[in-house]
């Protein structure tokens with residue numbers, strides 16, 4: 001993937017999150033879900049360059065989508081959130097070590113959603 005410099009809109013969103021959380025982010029990954037047919041399969045954001053126990057701030061715009069979490073070890077542990085327009089989801093601590101997350105496909109959603117995940121990359 002080819003990184004681009006932050007534009008003014010992204011810098012504004014980044015600085016609002018940073019002053020709220022007292023954390024500085026170095027990068028942002030943008031995902032476009034054109035409709036409910038676009039999804040993001042089960043994964044953990046545990047790439048080496050994120051370091052141990054990464055803090056990831058995830059902002060959602062547009063269509064509300066389901067966000068599922070499942071524990072890697074204990075299959076009985078699951079969580080389901082609805083990520084609303086304008087919401088901020090924070091993943092931190094051992095979340096990526098212990099849990100997988102996904103945005104499942106759905107036939108109910110025909111509208112677009114944009115998700116921005118702000119990250120600290122060494």
Ligand SMILES: O=C(O)CCC(=O)C(=O)O
Nearest residue numbers: 029031040045103115117
């Ligand atoms: O779209 C979302 O809310 C999640 C995106 C995600 O998990 C990722 O980019 O790693």
Ligand SMILES: [Fe+2]
Nearest residue numbers: 043044045101
């Ligand atoms: Fe993720």
